[in-house]
Amino acid sequence: MPGTSSFHQRVAADKRAAILAAAATLFGTQGFARTSLAQVAAAAQVSRATLFKQFPTKDALFDAIVEEVWAPGVRLTARLDPTDPGRGLRELGTAYADLIGRPRTAGLVRLVIAQAPASPELGRRQFDLGKMPFFEEVRRYLQAAAEAGSLDVEDATTAATQLLGMISNFVLWPRMLLPDWDPAPSEVAHAVEEAVLTALARYGRR
Template structure:
């Protein structure tokens, strides 16, 4: 069951952060300052938001979704539970926020593509997707969803809606733009083509990474794999532009 918001309190009490992990030490909140009750500045609020997400992400990856509580996150962050519940009404909402923070940069890049050269833009977005998939924090999130998703179906549904669907829709959008410009053959700008591209780019590397096999260790290996997968995809859809240089 999700942890729900407790009765509200009159103020938050956040003390100096404890340098327990590298993640904590790199956080801009750790500047030897104490937070006080009262109205924080917008900058302070942004710093605290990011800090809480980083702390939560580390604990979720370390202990899993079921093994992590709002109490643990509050203690690790040296924050009150009310500080967290003011931002996220439940543990599910916090976990989805952690995933959204992880994938936000790539999703923003997808949404901002100008469609001047859709096929080349799709290639660029696909490289970002591969890089994101193989990040340790992303793999930790995948493992959580695999381990706990069946026990928390609403969590899995929210993750798909918040992350998976926007990725898929952005890829379809670029495929349709490429089709309209004659860059791919008609009939290849649909849901199936988008899923085939995603599977081709990330499927094997993700599977091996989840098994702890650590594929594509070097940048050269990753680039070589991506370029070959992209060439396979272009041939399948009749791509006429954006073939990577040899």
């Protein structure tokens, strides 16, 4: 029955969310290396069989956390018009600010930094599975805008680095040092707008 199928899907989704939340908390409080899958299952209040079926290893579990945190930012460029870079960069900048401004993103970054001495591979996987796919969205859009003649960009990688760096320097990195850093939405929007205007001033067609 469709209703029964939908119910089971919701239950499975709820269990998955509970597992990811429990794992993120345990990884952050007691360390990745010292956390076992059995502990995650107990904290999430699911059976070990349920957890092992979805995540047979801790690496798979960590990768799922990274992908869930960054998932809202992928596949944006497919609907952005490369001939309207002002609008396109504002949408990308706003999406990036929203992603890195979420508590879960900040928690993931803190986890990776804290665990770097014992588990340096976590940083590489967070970079490859999380940050880089979004970075590639921005780089591809800048390249497309250059090919469309709406931006004068020779090095899309550098341009993407500059744009995202201006935003993260206000939205994310102060949060790593200041627990009470919580800029208002208007302040975040202002930071995004200034970053976009700076990019357009540097790369806009004259």
